[in-house]
Amino acid sequence: MADAKAAAQEGENRKGTGKTQRNTMPRNIVPREMNPTLTTALSADVDSFLKNGFLVVEDAITHAQVESLRAALDETYARTSGGEQFIHELLEEDSRFEFLLDHPPALSRIKALLGNCIQLHSATARVTQGEVPDQGWHRDGPWPVDPNGTPYGSRPGQINCGYFLDELTEENGAIAFVRGSHRNPASPSHKPDPRPDEVRVYAKPGQAVLFDGWIYYRGVANVSGEMRRTCLMCYQNSWMKSRESFSGPVARRFREEGTDEQRLLMGAIEKW
Ligand SMILES: O=C(O)CCC(=O)C(=O)O
Numbered sequence: 001m002a003d004a005k006a007a008a009q010e011g012e013n014r015k016g017t018g019k020t021q022r023n024t025m026p027r028n029i030v031p032r033e034m035n036p037t038l039t040t041a042l043s044a045d046v047d048s049f050l051k052n053g054f055l056v057v058e059d060a061i062t063h064a065q066v067e068s069l070r071a072a073l074d075e076t077y078a079r080t081s082g083g084e085q086f087i088h089e090l091l092e093e094d095s096r097f098e099f100l101l102d103h104p105p106a107l108s109r110i111k112a113l114l115g116n117c118i119q120l121h122s123a124t125a126r127v128t129q130g131e132v133p134d135q136g137w138h139r140d141g142p143w144p145v146d147p148n149g150t151p152y153g154s155r156p157g158q159i160n161c162g163y164f165l166d167e168l169t170e171e172n173g174a175i176a177f178v179r180g181s182h183r184n185p186a187s188p189s190h191k192p193d194p195r196p197d198e199v200r201v202y203a204k205p206g207q208a209v210l211f212d213g214w215i216y217y218r219g220v221a222n223v224s225g226e227m228r229r230t231c232l233m234c235y236q237n238s239w240m241k242s243r244e245s246f247s248g249p250v251a252r253r254f255r256e257e258g259t260d261e262q263r264l265l266m267g268a269i270e271k272w
Contacts, residue, residue, distance in 0.1 A: 029260040029268055031116035042112045049113060053182035053215040056201060060105040060208035061163060070165050072096035073229050077127050085132070090123040090231065092248035097123065100233050101254070102261055106161040106208045110235050114157045120265050121158055121213075121234040122243040128173070128222040134192035135218040137178075140234070145214075147185040158213030158236040164203040165229040172228040173220035174200035175209060182212035192218065238269055 038046065049055045061069070072094040073087075080087055090097045100106075101120065110118060141158055149155065168174050176198040181188070200220065203209050211217060213234065222228045236242065246255070246267040254266040 029263050031260075031264075033116060035115050036108070036111050038112055042109065045109050046112050049109075049210065049212070052177075052179045054177050054179075054199075054201070054209065054211040054217075055109065056203065057105055057109065057208040057210060059206060061103070061206055063206065065099070066163075066165055066205040068096050069100075069163065069231060070229065073125055073127065073165065073231065076125065077229075081127065085126050085128055087125040087127070088122065089244055089248060090125055092250045095250075097231065098250065100163070100231060101265055102259075103233075106210065106233065107235075109210060110159045110161070113159060114235065114237060117238040118235045118265065119238045119240075119242055119267050119269075120244065120246075121236040121240070122232070124232045124234070126219070126230045126232065128219070128228045130222075130225065132173075132222040132228075134173075134221045136190040136192045137188035137195075137216050137218050138190060139181075139188060139216055140213040145185045149185075155214070156237060156240055158234060158240070160211050160213055160232055160234040162203065162209040162211070163205075163231045163233075164207070164209065165205055165231070166227065167204050168202045168228070169224065171222075171224035172226060173222045173224075174202050176200045176218050176220055177211060178216040181216035182214040184216070188216040235265075238264060242267055 036042075045055055045057075076087055076090070076093045080093065087093065091101060100123065140160060141156065143156060145155060162175065164175070166172060176194075178188070178195060178197055179199055201209060213236070219228075219230075234243075244251075244267075246252075251266050254262045255268050258266065
């Protein structure tokens with residue numbers, strides 16, 4: 001009886017907002033299976049990622065896709081950057097970026113790690129040009145984590161995917177990680193200094209570099225005088241708050257006309 005009363009009251013409350021449970025939780029796009037079935041190769045990638053906190057995926061994008069992304073990023077950078085290194089909401093900038101949203105070589109591995117219920121956190125490009133110093137050590141997940149977690153578990157999942165459109169070298173700067181630091185509850189120092197335990201990854205165009213949003217990492221200085229161009233597609237559990245608002249026309253189009261997975265990735269589940 002008390003339940004019936006509470007349900008009636010809840011219904012009343014919702015009338016006020018004009019929303020119903022059905023509108024806020026489009027269950028038809030929630031995958032039936034929470035976890036994908038893993039092949040032997042995917043299981044090996046999962047094990048490696050869990051241990052190291054990063055993974056280099058070979059042949060993630062074709063040469064033609066690299067060329068197309070370079071052209072799209074060059075135009076976007078010239079049009080929008082005003083000298084800033086980071087360009088945000090990349091999918092809104094040029095349709096040539098759109099295929100990255102659910103690109104199978106990256107997404108299949110991210111789903112193998114996080115499960116099928118994921119959304120985009122952000123689609124960003126970073127372009128360094130001229131003399132650009134070392135980034136400080138950082139992790140992307142800003143949410144503080146107690147060293148002991150919580151009795152219920154409290155580590156959110158975010159996985160980033162970097163497509164480096166220029167081969168990384170000593171001159172234009174590797175991406176450096178501290179292996180296993182995604183499991184360290186403490187934050188990194190934020191200093192740009194090299195560490196004896198850092199691993200420098202010299203990524204090549206065509207590869208994708210997946211890394212945990214909680215790993216300690218930094219982009220090493222670009223002293224090459226040439227452009228160093230990266231697209232960063234970041235994903236998280238669907239229940240987390242994303243960085244992007246998904247309010248632009250491209251995000252809306254994906255939500256209205258996309259596949260169920262594209263709708264989920266673009267934040268179709270606003271709340272529940
Ligand atoms: O350019 C890089 O190597 C990675 C930069 C990056 O992902 C970041 O600073 O968020």
